[in-house]
Amino acid sequence: MTLMKPLFGAAAALALTAGAALAEPALIFDLGGKFDKSFNEAAHTGAQRWAEETGGSYxxxxxxxxxxxxxxLRRFAEAGLxxxxxxxxxxxNVLSExxxxxxxxxxxxxxxxxxEPNVRSVIFKEHEGSYLVGMLAAMASESGTVGFIGGMDIPLIRKFACGYAQGVKAVNTDAEIVANMTGTxxxxxxxxxxxxxxxxxxxxxxxxxxxxxxxGTGVGVLQTAADEGILSIGVDSNQNYLHPGQVLTSMVKRVDNAVEDAMAQGEDLETGIVVMGVDNEGVGYAMDEFNAELVTDEMQARVEEAKAAIASGDLEVHDYTETDSCPALSF
Structure with missing residues (x-):
C-alpha cells in the first residue's frame, strides 16, 4: 500500500524530527486539490504510478x-525530501526564493x-494539443459556433485558447469562437x-x-454541456469518462508523465528546462471507448495528419505567450 504522509499536523511534526534523513520525494498540489479531475489529478496519477511500480512512498x-x-516548500526541504x-x-516566484x-x-x-541550478522546469506546448481538439470541435459543430472557457485569465490559459481557435479556423474559416475566462x-x-x-x-x-x-471549474462546464445536449472537450487529464458519449475528446497534457519521471530520477534529477509537446507525446487528444462514436475515421485521419505536421515542424501553431497576441482570436 502506498504511504502518503500529509505535511501538516502531528504526523508532519514527527516526520520533521524523526524522519528527516529519509530521502522520499514530495508532491505539492496547487489550489483545487488532487482530485480536481484535471491538472492536479494528472499529477496525482503520475505519483501513484511511480509508487506502485517502485514500492516507494512520497x-x-x-x-x-x-x-x-x-x-x-521549506518544510519539505527541511525534512530532507x-x-x-x-x-x-x-x-x-516562491521557488525562485x-x-x-x-x-x-x-x-x-x-x-x-x-x-536555478537545482530546479527542473517542465513546460508544455499546450497550444499544439489545443489546436488538435479545436479541429475536432469545428468538425463536430453543427452550428458553426464553438466555445472556450478558461480558468484564471493568464497568458498560459490564453495560450490554450489561441491554439484552439487556430485549430477551429483551420477547419472552418467562418466559425465563430466565443471565449470567456472564469476570473482573475x-x-x-x-x-x-x-x-x-x-x-x-x-x-x-x-x-x-x-x-x-x-x-476544477471545468467539471461544471462539462456537466452543463451534457445536461444541455451539446458536446464538451476536457483538459489535462482524459475526462471523456465523465460524460460518456458527450465529451468529444480531451486535450491531454501529460503532467502524470512529468511527475513520474521526476520522482523516478530522485536525487539525481536532471535539472534545466524540459519541453513537452506533440513531438514527444507531451500533449495530444484522447480517444477511447467513451468518445469513439463521436469521432469518425475521417475526422481522426484529418487530425492525425495535422499532428504529424506539427511534430515534424511543417505546421507551426502560434504561441500566445511569445507575442501576447492571437491572430485567430480577440480577447
Missing amino acids: REVEMQSEAQREQA NPIVMTGFAFG VAPDYPDTKFAIIDAVVD TPAAWNDPVKGSELAQAQISQGADVIYAAAG
Whole structure:
C-alpha cells in the first residue's frame, strides 16, 4: 500500500524530527486539490504510478491558500525530501526564493521556468494539443459556433485558447469562437458553478461544442454541456469518462508523465528546462471507448495528419505567450 504522509499536523511534526534523513520525494498540489479531475489529478496519477511500480512512498500536501506555498516548500526541504515536485505556475516566484537556500535539494516545477541550478522546469506546448481538439470541435459543430472557457485569465490559459481557435479556423474559416475566462484570481480554478453559468451563456449564443481549460471549474462546464445536449472537450487529464458519449475528446497534457519521471530520477534529477509537446507525446487528444462514436475515421485521419505536421515542424501553431497576441482570436 502506498504511504502518503500529509505535511501538516502531528504526523508532519514527527516526520520533521524523526524522519528527516529519509530521502522520499514530495508532491505539492496547487489550489483545487488532487482530485480536481484535471491538472492536479494528472499529477496525482503520475505519483501513484511511480509508487506502485517502485514500492516507494512520497509525501504530499494540497494547498489551501497562497500563504502556504513557501511554508510547504521549506518544510519539505527541511525534512530532507528530495526531489520536491510542485504543480502550477503560481509556485514560480516562491521557488525562485526558496531553491537557492537548499542547494542540495532538487526541485521540479510544472508550468513555469525557474532559472536555478537545482530546479527542473517542465513546460508544455499546450497550444499544439489545443489546436488538435479545436479541429475536432469545428468538425463536430453543427452550428458553426464553438466555445472556450478558461480558468484564471493568464497568458498560459490564453495560450490554450489561441491554439484552439487556430485549430477551429483551420477547419472552418467562418466559425465563430466565443471565449470567456472564469476570473482573475486563483479561485477561478475551482468554481464549477461559475463554469456552468458561463457554459449556459455560450450555449445561448449558439455554441454546440465547448472546450474547458479551467481545472476544477471545468467539471461544471462539462456537466452543463451534457445536461444541455451539446458536446464538451476536457483538459489535462482524459475526462471523456465523465460524460460518456458527450465529451468529444480531451486535450491531454501529460503532467502524470512529468511527475513520474521526476520522482523516478530522485536525487539525481536532471535539472534545466524540459519541453513537452506533440513531438514527444507531451500533449495530444484522447480517444477511447467513451468518445469513439463521436469521432469518425475521417475526422481522426484529418487530425492525425495535422499532428504529424506539427511534430515534424511543417505546421507551426502560434504561441500566445511569445507575442501576447492571437491572430485567430480577440480577447
